[in-house]
Amino acid sequence: MVFVRNICLLLLLLANLGIFPATASAQTAELRGAISDDSGAILPGVTVTIRQTDTGIERSAVTDDRGLFRAPALQPGPYRITSELMGFKTDARTLRLTVGDVSEVRITLPVGQMSETIQVIGTAAAVDTTKADLSGVVSEKQLADLPVLNRGFVGLAQLLPGGGPSRAGDARFGIQTAFGGTNVRSMYTMQIDGSDLDHPIYGLAVVNVNQDAVQEFRVLRNQYDAEYSRAGTAVVNVLTRSGTNDWHGMGSYYGRDAKLNAQNAFATTKPPFDSTRVSGTFGGPVLENRAHFFGAVERLRQNSVQIIALPAANPFASAWNGVYGNANNETTGDGKVDYQVNPNHAVNVRYLYDNLKQPSDYVLAEQYINKAHDVAGTWNWNISSSKLNTVYAGYLDQDTLRFQSTPDAQVVRPSFTSGRSPNLPQGFPRKRWRLNETFFWAPAPHALKFGTRFAHEILNYDADYYGSGVWEFNTDRPFNAVDPATWPFRYTTGSGPQSKLYENNEWGFFAQDDWRVAARLTLNLGLRYDFDSNLRSNDFIAQLVADPAFAGLSNLVKSPRGNDYAHVQPRLGFAWDTLGTGRFVVRGGWGVYAVRNRPWFNIRGQVVSSQFTAEVTNPALLGAYPDRTAVLGGKSISDYIKTAGGRALYLPGDDLDLPTVQNVTLGFAKTLTANTTIEVDGIHQKQSHLQTGHDANLPARGPLATNPRPYPQFGTVTLIDGTTSSWYDALQTSFKSRYRSATFQVSYTLAKSISDGTNDNANTSTDPWHTFGNDDRGLDENDRRHALSWTSIMQLPYDIQVSAIVSLHTGNPWDITAGQDLNGDGINSDRPAGLVKDAGGWANDTNLAIINAFRASRGRAPIAMDLLTQGSGDQLVDVRLMKAIRLAPRWGAHAQLDLFFEGYNLFNHVNYENPSGNMSSASFAVRTVARDPRQLQWGARFRF
Structure with a gap:
């Protein structure tokens, strides 16, 4: 703790000196260079003028005593770099x-007159010679020319090493992208123009940006x-895009219709479908070479269906199978203004808007509404040729609503779950303020950054937990009042809607030094510290x-219990330019990374624990199903809890x-x-302290029916x-x-x-008596053994272009459970x-034998190995054919109409979702869901 305290004091001291970081700096690029004469001797005092050719904005630098x-x-x-020194040619x-680039150039100035200029094109090293990080860029051309279904541009990140589709059920906007064997919820972050716009609960970005408004992105x-x-x-x-000295704009249309789609593998007829997406962008100069603006808007109207195709053996198939209509309606917009106040000061302001609605005719479907506004601004102060300061501020106002249209109580059976989910409806009104600052300083041979990150968040949670009640059964057989084997084993009900507020401050401090130890070797040395002020909801726990009314709770949670202050994160890396030519770089590093908190646990805990949530497990009462009043013994929920106990709680531990x-990497990049x-x-990679739930009120051993809870x-x-860990090993390659x-x-x-345990963000444990270091070790739900992607863009004669994406992914494993409470x-x-x-x-073979033995004990037929090995892999080929019609100069110097x-x-390959893993279900190991079949889309794009 003394070490941690000293580190914190050091970083706070740096912050008070005015040395801060901003995530906004990550949205820019950096140019480094070394200048020498013909003999290789270093040249100090060279004036380097760096001009952005689209906007005319310039920056100057001067080489130091090391050149x-x-x-x-x-x-x-695009930039034009001019290097000048008296007595040498320019x-x-x-x-x-x-974006996020650190480019290095090596410049040789021959002896001569400054009026003589040597013209060189595209001379930055093809591979990064100064950084140990692993990264890839999805370029402006790829965004414009590759086929992207639903215009979900982040999906193109799956084309980079380590990326792949997420199947973990944690996506609200369709299939999301996962990285490095983890899920979407907490392990990666998305920053849009410096704004961290991750949803605090689901992980994905809360603002969907029009793809035509995105310039590029780096992973x-x-x-x-x-x-x-x-x-x-x-x-x-x-x-996102910015305006330039030229007037530019774009209008786009994309259309799809069921007539051009193939039929889903589980549909008996081709279901209805139509989609219309229109987009427009416009930008240009306000003051040439100084001020520019850009704006974009997009509108989507999509009507589709959800197919429920339970197998005929499932007793609920006749009641629920069908084709149900749904929709996806969304409007997005963004605007940006950049202003170069004078040579040393520049500011910009950016606004994002998103309004998404996803209604459905299927009463069990989760319906989703999301509305968000985000505004952010940045101020860059060029103090000197070796010092620069960046200030960033942002504000997000976002509201998410999830609900189902059914009012019925949820009924959980081995083969099907119907009724209203216990955590719906729920709303997440949210406000988030961000304030950051970055200070850059380049005393040769160092490139330093220092600083702090601050965010204040207010998250409201409106929910009605267990409002309709939840009945849980161990059988699919219909309820029979005279047959206890058909009765529910548990009933859970809540006392009504609650509205709670969670407030938190996030602090982060860092120092980074890219130290050029030798001409060919750069060390990347970093230190970071993060903490959350309200990680464990200490004030709420104390109350x-x-x-x-909560007497005895102090035996399960402590108060006071402190906070998590242990997140000092050292990061060490190296980049070795082995030949000194920038063509073959060996790189590697080790680093520690603290992940963001998912306040779902905090805010859900406040709602569930503040209301009266009763659990009834007494068989004598459960035989009164479905009479809620009778199951509660004729009492109110609060009176039942007073006399019979059973008040459910949900809390941060x-x-x-x-x-x-912790990540360790080693590899190379080579220019062929x-x-x-x-x-x-x-x-x-090792992930530690993954957040997992467990029941802390279980008896030491044995079923609840014969062993009372310690605190009845x-x-x-x-x-x-934070009780479980995971490990990820990978070989990542790109060409x-x-x-x-x-x-x-x-x-x-x-x-x-x-x-080594239940998965990250799990609410319950399947091995409750081995909470820490448990023996529940196996493949992680995010395991994906192979991922291969191939992309190409080919320009053909007659202004015809063909582009393609080929994706081959093996599937994630699927968990297999009894679907019953085996240990009570x-x-x-x-x-x-x-x-x-x-x-x-x-x-x-061992797993298959255990599965079939269990099924035999329940009167179920055995399965064959081919059913056990079914997976959810992808085989996709996406192609775009485009014809460009040039309209210049009549419609402008760059006018062009693209038809595609x-x-x-x-090839209409059937890509399945994983089958049901419930061994007690009639649908066990039976595939019931297939992802989209072949879809065709047409469109047009006018650019000027």
Whole structure:
């Protein structure tokens, strides 16, 4: 603790000196250079003028006594770099900087007159010679020319090493992208123009940006600077477009219809479908070379269906099978203004808007509404040629609503669950303020950044937990009042709607030094510290412990119990330019990364624990199903709890910590030809303190029916603690090439993920008596062994372009459970002894034997190995064919009309979701859901 305290004091001291970080700096680029004469002697005092050719904005730098210069916080885009020194010829070269890029140029000035200029084109090193991080950019051209279904541009990140579709059921906007063997909820962050716009509960970005408004984005994975926080496996930096000195605009139309779609594998007829998406952008100068604006708007109207296709053997098939209509309606908008006040000061302001509604005719479907406004501003102060300061401020106002249209009580059976989910409806009105600052300083041979990150968040939670009640059964047989085997084993009900508020401050401090130890070797040295002020909801816990209505709670949670202050995060990396030519770089590093908290546990705990939530497990009462009053013995919920106990609680535990990730990487990047590079990296990752729930009010051993709870005044007391770990090992490779009018990119990842307990963000444990270091070890739900992607963009004669994406992914494993409470702990997701978690999707004779023995004991037929090994892999080929019609100069210097036709899953391969893993169900190991079949889309785009 003394060490931690001293580190905190040091970083706070740096902050008070005016040295702060901002996530906004990650949205810019950096140029570094070394200048020498013909003999290789260093040249100090060279004036380097860096001009952004689209906007005319300039920055100047001067080489130091080592011949080095550095220009941080540059707006990504095309640049002209001019180097001048009396007695030498002038060097002028052009290059393009991308978001988050650190480009290095080596410039040689021949002796001569300054009036003589040497013109050089595109001379930055093809591979990064100064950074150990692993990253890739999805470029402006890829965003404009590759086929992207639903215009979900972040899906293109799946084309980079380590990326893949997330199947963990944690996405609200369709299939999301996961990185490094983790889920969407907490392990990576998305920053849009410096704003961290992750949903605090679901993880995905809360604002969907019009793809035509995105300039480019970079994905940093598994190894990155101390500047980056709240992410364990990846950071996605999205840069929206800005205006330029030229007037530019774009109008786009995309259409789809059921007539051009193939039929889903589980549909008996081709279901209705139509989609219309229109988009417009416009930008230009306010003051040439100084002030520019850009704006964009997009509108989506999509009507589709949800197919329920339970197998005929499922007793609920006739009641629920069908085709149900749904819709996806969304409006997005953004605007940006950039202003170069004078040569040393620049500001910008950006606004984002998103309004999404997803209604459904299926009464069990979750309906979703999301509305968000985000505004952010940045001020860059160029103090000197070696010092620059960036201030960033942002505000997010967002509201999410989830609900179902059914009012019925939820009925949970092995083969089907009907009725209203116990956590719906729920609303998340949210406000978030951000204030950051970055200070850059480049005293040769160092490139330093220091600072702080601050965010204040207010999250409201409106919910009606168990408002309709939940009946849980161990059988599919209809209820029979004279047959106790058909009765529910538990009934849970709540006392009514609650509205709670969770307030939290997030602090982060960092220092980063990219130290050029030698001409060919750069060390990346970083130190970061993060903490949350309200991680464990200590004030709320103190109120409960002091409340006589919760007598005995102090035996389960402590108060006071402190906070998690242990997140000092050192990061060490190196980049070795082995030949000194920038063509072959060996890189590696080790780092510790604290992940953002998911306040779902905090805010749900306040709602569930503040209301009266009763659990009834007495068979004598449960025989009165479905009469709620009779099951409660004719009492109100509060009176039942006073006399029979069983009040359910849900709380952050004493050991709830921020999850922590340690990454070790080693690899190389090599330029094979002027336009071809290859990268190969090995990764070892350990995730610790993953947040998992367990029932803290269970007897030491044995079923609840014969062993009373230690504190009978309470029922299930779910405590969320950081109790499990996972490991990820991967070999990530990429190959990029450009040949004449074609570009190619291939990425391949070989990986394995395992974990030693229930999955991250799980509410319950299947092994409750082994909470810490339990023996529930096996493949992680996010394990994906192989991921291969291939993309190409080819320009053909007659202004015809063909682009394609080929994606091949093996599936995630699927968990297999009994679907029944085998050990009497009140949890019906147990597994028979010896059956490892996530056993579905791979062949194992022992697992198959355990499964079939259990099914035989329940009168179910055995399954064959081919059913056990079913998976959810992808085989997709997406193609775009485009014809450009040039309209210049009549309609403007850059006017062009693009007509295109796109095919998604062109060969109509059936890509299944994982089957049911409930061994007691008639649908066990039976596939019932297939992802989208072939879909065709047409469109037009006018650019000027």
